[in-house]
Amino acid sequence: MHLLSNSLLPRHNTSEEEVFVKQLETSCDTSLHVATNGSGPLITPLVYSTILSDRTGHDVWLKLETANLSGSFKDRGIFKSAELGYAQHGPETHLIAASGGNAGLAAATAAKRLGVRCTVVVPKRTEDKVVRKLQELGAQVENQTADVLDDADMLARTMAALDPKGVYIHPFESWHTALGHSSIVEEIRDQLLRAGVPNGRPDVVTCSVGGGGLIRGIIHGINTMISQHPTFGSPKPKLIACQDFGAHSFGASFNRWLLDPDAATTSDGNTVVSLSAITSQATSLGAKTCSAAALSAAVAYSQSDISSSATPAPHLSTVIVDDAISASACWQFKRDHHIEVEMACGAALSPIYLNKRILDRVLAYGTLPNGAATSKTHERQTIVVVVCGGSKVDGDMLARYESDYGEADADWRVMIDGQDV
Structure with missing residues (x-):
């Protein structure tokens, strides 16, 4: 047990x-x-x-x-999406998420278990304790640019599009x-x-x-x-x-x-x-x-x-x-x-x-x-x-x-x- x-x-x-x-x-x-x-x-x-x-x-x-x-609960869906990204890019996978909370923590946790990089874009006003948790999980946190979650989402999408190994993780939209x-x-x-x-x-x-x-x-x-x-x-x-x-x-x-x-x-x-x-x-x-x-x-x-x-x-x-x-x-x-x-x-x-x-x-x-x-x-x-x-x-x-x-x-x-x- x-x-x-x-x-x-x-x-x-x-x-x-x-x-x-x-x-x-x-x-x-x-x-x-x-x-x-x-x-x-x-x-x-x-x-x-x-x-x-x-x-x-x-x-x-x-x-x-x-x-x-x-x-x-975010682990369930975010892990599924992360696994699909890993299947495509292997150890070089770079998970990129926009979240000021649970979805970002799930993405960082999935990345740590897979042994891959993770970047989480959070709004500027995200709580310090959430940022610390993300960093403790090994994620790189971008919290200087986005005023609100919509801004963070746009930045995360752009980062993923520019990274050949980047896998964008949406908090809820993906079918996976x-x-x-x-x-x-x-x-x-x-x-x-x-x-x-x-x-x-x-x-x-x-x-x-x-x-x-x-x-x-x-x-x-x-x-x-x-x-x-x-x-x-x-x-x-x-x-x-x-x-x-x-x-x-x-x-x-x-x-x-x-x-x-x-x-x-x-x-x-x-x-x-x-x-x-x-x-x-x-x-x-x-x-x-x-x-x-x-x-x-x-x-x-x-x-x-x-x-x-x-x-x-x-x-x-x-x-x-x-x-x-x-x-x-x-x-x-x-x-x-x-x-x-x-x-x-x-x-x-x-x-x-x-x-x-x-x-x-x-x-x-x-x-x-x-x-x-x-x-x-x-x-x-x-x-x-x-x-x-x-x-x-x-x-x-x-x-x-x-x-x-x-x-x-x-x-x-x-x-x-x-x-x-």
Whole structure:
């Protein structure tokens, strides 16, 4: 058994935490998934949370992407793209990424494992601790030129185009990156099967969405699993796509289609809503324009031939919350499980911590056009929360979240499927 970090271990010996540790140990027995040149990501733990199950009345499982080597889910997709670059250029490969956080750390981690060069272009205002982490991993950091991430992206693309061995790594757009993220679905199925969950199928998967690479990968993974094991899609797992206001291009885009499909669709596909600026503190969600491919995949996945549905998208709901709600979920998650996650991850936890206001509503069969929840009741659900992790967090930050926001609820904004609730 190999635990990646003592930070995964609870620090107090309550019965709840002892169970949590045993689940971590069992899950971590799977050890490394070795990909090309040993660069592949870990098979991350899936653990049952008694605390959150008791809170919600459902069976809540935590897919701990915090256990990846760089600290977030980004390893899955970025490692896949890095491996493809290595297959083309070998030891002379030069990975070039633009990121002020998790994607850059994943690229630097992949480069270190492959033994190749890495340059990460970050915006000028990137946190010093992130720059230090990148440098400690051996990456060259360019942080003097780009004012915002869009500028960093342009510079990284130019650098890659001028380097014959340069491989540009985009945080979310590449199909290969999404394909790497899709590996999470097979892991979840295998782990739930071992836990005795019928067909290894979650009823619900909740995840954070930034540019859309992760949710595109999850959708591809589910569709692939259904094609191989049809019972996995009986019915299809419900996806809850979570964002913060001010970093919600995906949610705004999906909701525009949901509320007026004709107006939001062109001959080239579904139109993406671009934000004028990122105003959320959850900067890891900060794509002003999400992936059009991810949006199209989400729209296709969401639909159903069940004409009685109260919504045209019974298989996918969007949840957009104020930063305060995501921040509150982060400190409560640390309190409950002694794992630190950043605000972008808190978005995926918000339906669980605001279960009465968010989760119960989403689990209704749908919402009516006026936003009122249907009265259909549900049996106990198997819910998997993708705890995507993140590098932009520390104990002092979580203490501020607790002080500033408490158990945020009524005073803060929540939007579900385009309707304020």
